[in-house]
Amino acid sequence: MHIAILTFDGFNELDSLIALGLLHRIKRPGWRVSLCCPTPEVTSMNGVTVRAQSLLEEAGTADAVIVGSGVRTREVVDDAALMARLALDPEHQLIAAQCSGTLVLARMGLLGTVPACTDLTTRPWVQAAGVEVLHQPFHAQGNVATAGGCLASPYLAAWIIARSEGLEAASAALHYVAPVGEKDAYVANALGRIGPYLQA
Amino acid sequence: MHIAILTFDGFNELDSLIALGLLHRIKRPGWRVSLCCPTPEVTSMNGVTVRAQSLLEEAGTADAVIVGSGVRTREVVDDAALMARLALDPEHQLIAAQCSGTLVLARMGLLGTVPACTDLTTRPWVQAAGVEVLHQPFHAQGNVATAGGCLASPYLAAWIIARSEGLEAASAALHYVAPVGEKDAYVANALGRIGPYLQA
Numbered sequence: 334m335h336i337a338i339l340t341f342d343g344f345n346e347l348d349s350l351i352a353l354g355l356l357h358r359i360k361r362p363g364w365r366v367s368l369c370c371p372t373p374e375v376t377s378m379n380g381v382t383v384r385a386q387s388l389l390e391e392a393g394t395a396d397a398v399i400v401g402s403g404v405r406t407r408e409v410v411d412d413a414a415l416m417a418r419l420a421l422d423p424e425h426q427l428i429a430a431q432c433s434g435t436l437v438l439a440r441m442g443l444l445g446t447v448p449a450c451t452d453l454t455t456r457p458w459v460q461a462a463g464v465e466v467l468h469q470p471f472h473a474q475g476n477v478a479t480a481g482g483c484l485a486s487p488y489l490a491a492w493i494i495a496r497s498e499g500l501e502a503a504s505a506a507l508h509y510v511a512p513v514g515e516k517d518a519y520v521a522n523a524l525g526r527i528g529p530y531l532q533a
Numbered sequence: 534m535h536i537a538i539l540t541f542d543g544f545n546e547l548d549s550l551i552a553l554g555l556l557h558r559i560k561r562p563g564w565r566v567s568l569c570c571p572t573p574e575v576t577s578m579n580g581v582t583v584r585a586q587s588l589l590e591e592a593g594t595a596d597a598v599i600v601g602s603g604v605r606t607r608e609v610v611d612d613a614a615l616m617a618r619l620a621l622d623p624e625h626q627l628i629a630a631q632c633s634g635t636l637v638l639a640r641m642g643l644l645g646t647v648p649a650c651t652d653l654t655t656r657p658w659v660q661a662a663g664v665e666v667l668h669q670p671f672h673a674q675g676n677v678a679t680a681g682g683c684l685a686s687p688y689l690a691a692w693i694i695a696r697s698e699g700l701e702a703a704s705a706a707l708h709y710v711a712p713v714g715e716k717d718a719y720v721a722n723a724l725g726r727i728g729p730y731l732q733a
Contacts, residue, residue: 482710512688
């Protein structure tokens with residue numbers, strides 16, 4: 334199981350790295366999580382330079398893909414050469430988008446008529462791409478999920494874990510990262526967010 | 534205002550980078566937030582390599598210091614040469630520790646008789662260093678604060694913002710990162726965690 338977290342220059346640290354940390358709670362052999370970038374290094378919206386763990390082309394063969402967020406997503410979706418490197422297939426992959434990552438899915442036509450979540454800043458651009466935006470932190474239909482607000486990224490990661498490893502594994506990963514003294518309430522709320530979308 | 538986030542090899546991505554993202558919500562001239570490392574590059578507990586933005590010696594002149602967490606903190610506190618590079622002074626600096634970062638403060642003698650927060654794994658080691666561990670996500674006394682559980686790191690960052698820029702600025706930063714549809718409840722809970730420690 335390879336989960337590629339698409340991370341572009343100008344990325345939001347919370348969106349890519351909270352998901353990465355949570356997904357790494359699964360210790361099963363063959364479980365791989367990678368920061369997936371267009372170049373060997375990318376620099377965040379706040380000047381943090383990280384090294385890529387896979388390149389964009391590898392997302393096409395990943396089992397799950399999280400499209401991270403950032404301050405340059407509008408440039409990304411307008412960059413035809415960059416977008417041409419990206420092949421995503423919700424028939425065979427779990428596809429999840431965080432905040433402005435939803436704009437990437439919208440522009441790739443992967444949302445169809447499904448409503449989506451995104452952050453308050455990206456909201457008008459996603460709407461302009463013809464997608465209804467929900468006022469909630471998480472939504473999924475079939476193999477495609479979206480989340481809005483940096484701290485909704487644990488919901489996205491937990492959804493991927495729940496879909497591939499089961500709800501108990503997702504619950505354990507959430508419990509580990511939750512604040513001390515708030516763990517049970519945190520896990521209950523998070524599972525309440527993703528649970529309804531796991532039945533379908 | 535320089536806030537140094539101490540980040541060692543084996544670091545927990547959530548603990549260093551959630552705080553960094555939140556602190557960068559303050560856009561005031563002279564406001565600087567840096568990943569502060571022992572070497573020009575460090576690699577996280579999950580294999581993510583990041584470039585340092587300051588070196589350990591600079592923490593001594595920072596206005597605020599967050600001691601991040603990771604899987605190698607016990608090696609850090611036993612490394613006399615590494616610890617000798619670290620000069621922290623709660624008389625003149627805000628000092629905050631996240632999860633196993635609390636062990637660093639305990640071993641430096643900066644907690645005295647003040648109880649502290651840490652994660653469930655680090656708990657026995659902090660207790661062995663003679664510090665009472667609280668079952669809550671955040672605690673502060675004077676210029677020293679501690680937090681337990683990765684997702685308590687926004688509380689630590691918000692405490693630093695509240696102490697230097699005021700409660701309204703802290704509230705706005707928390708609001709930005711909170712999940713869509715949960716923002717008001719999230720901010721209210723977070724301010725409820727740090728508020729009681731701002732009056733003293």
